[in-house]
Amino acid sequence: MRIATWNVNSIRTRVGRVTDWLERSNCDVxxxxxxxxxxxxxxxxxxxxxxxxxTMHGLNQWNGVAFASKIExxxxxIGFSGMPTFKDVEEARALTATFDGVRLSSLYIPNGRSxxxxxxxxKLEWLEALAATTAEFLEHEPExxxxxxxxxxxxxxxxxxxxxxxxxxxxxxxxxxxxxxxAFEQIGLTDVVRPRIPQAYTxxxxxxxxxxxxxxxxxxxxxxxDSFAERVTEVSIERDERKGEGPSDHVPVTATIS
DNA sequence: ATGTCGCCTACGAGGCGA
Numbered sequence: 417m418r419i420a421t422w423n424v425n426s427i428r429t430r431v432g433r434v435t436d437w438l439e440r441s442n443c444d445v446x447x448x449x450x451x452x453x454x455x456x457x458x459x460x461x462x463x464x465x466x467x468x469x470x471t472m473h474g475l476n477q478w479n480g481v482a483f484a485s486k487i488e489x490x491x492x493x494i495g496f497s498g499m500p501t502f503k504d505v506e507e508a509r510a511l512t513a514t515f516d517g518v519r520l521s522s523l524y525i526p527n528g529r530s531x532x533x534x535x536x537x538x539k540l541e542w543l544e545a546l547a548a549t550t551a552e553f554l555e556h557e558p559e560x561x562x563x564x565x566x567x568x569x570x571x572x573x574x575x576x577x578x579x580x581x582x583x584x585x586x587x588x589x590x591x592x593x594x595x596x597x598x599a600f601e602q603i604g605l606t607d608v609v610r611p612r613i614p615q616a617y618t619x620x621x622x623x624x625x626x627x628x629x630x631x632x633x634x635x636x637x638x639x640x641x642d643s644f645a646e647r648v649t650e651v652s653i654e655r656d657e658r659k660g661e662g663p664s665d666h667v668p669v670t671a672t673i674s
Numbered sequence: 675a676t677g678t679c680g681c682c683t684a685c686g687a688g689g690c691g692a
Contacts, residue, residue: 425692426680450692452681477681478691527692569692621692622678665679665692 417487417516417673419445421565421636422657423524423619423666427451427482430664431459434484435466437657437668444486445515446668447522447565451480458482473511481511481522481566489513497552498545502526502538510546518644518673523566528587536587539569543596551603554641561644561673564605567619567636567666570597572607575615576634578626588635605639608671609651616653619666627658636669647673 420443424430427448438446446468451458453474460470463484471489474480483489493512501507512521523546526539550564570593574580583589617632626632640648650672657667 429680529691623676625677 417444417518418442418670419447419515419518419520419563419565419638419673420654420668420670421447421449421522421567421638422668423449423567423636423664425450425452425664425666427480428453428457428459429662431462433657433662433664435462435468437654438463438468438484439466441654441668441670443668443670445520446484447511447520448482448484449480449522449524449567451482452477453480471511471513473508475506475508479508479524481508481524483511483513483515483520483522485515487515489515491519496521496546496549498549500538500541500545502535509542517561519560519562521562521564521566523564523568525567525569527569528593530587531585531590539587540592540596543593544599547596547599547603550600550605554604558641559643561641561647563608563638563640563644563671564600565638565669568597569635570594571633571635572597573634576617578617578629578631578633588633600639604641606642606645608638608640608645608648609653609669612651613653616655618653618669620658622665636666638669638671640671644673649674 468484472482528539618636620627620632
């Protein structure tokens with residue numbers, strides 16, 4: 417089974433590129449983030465044409481997460497237990513389902529905006545709650561293979577950004593964010609891509625020629641428990657998907673499991 | 675060069691979020 421995660425930055429704008437990639441990539445389950453639409457706006461037919469079923473959660477023009485899969489999604493869960501709200505508003509940032517016995521989450525972690533912003537506190541709380549709920553799940557079902565997949569909006573290592581000196585005082589690299597990220601490792605999840613691809617970016621800002629200059633960030637991850645990680649046979653970061661006409665600012669990250 | 679993109683409202687262009 418080949419799975420992938422991709423922040424598509426609007427599925428309505430990107431539908432052609434996403435279905436083109438699915439057709440070429442032999443992907444069984446794609447976790448998408450930032451679909452940026454409500455259910456009545458989602459281009460279901462384009463995916464159905466290529467044999468993919470859509471499971472989605474979108475509330476408005478912001479955020480939004482989904483799966484496109486050749487495999488039936490079972491036990492679908494919107495959000496997660498204890499998921500924080502922002503100013504009492506629930507956001508469309510988490511969707512979980514089981515595919516052939518593998519439990520996968522599509523996650524769009526809050527950006528944080530700046531270290532002084534209320535969204536930064538929200539980001540840290542959101543990550544802490546996700547780790548707590550995941551830890552509880554793993555205690556009850558350690559044998560179930562699971563993976564948290566998505567745009568974490570955190571660069572865990574200094575080498576995950578093009579120049580760490582440019583990130584002084586910025587989000588994505590702060591100690592609290594990195595600590596929140598490492599909490600997933602403490603509860604038994606590991607990044608299944610990094611051991612096989614030690615250095616690569618998954619995101620390049622549209623601004624300031626970041627991609628031509630290869631000034632990117634590694635912020636999209638697949639974190640699996642042991643039951644998942646031991647089945648991984650191959651991974652990739654689809655850098656070519658940042659090229660050409662109308663790309664997302666993120667590229668797909670994939671894992672093949674036996 | 676603040677070298678971009680995509681959403682919204684509401685019909686032109688500005689505001690917001692990333």
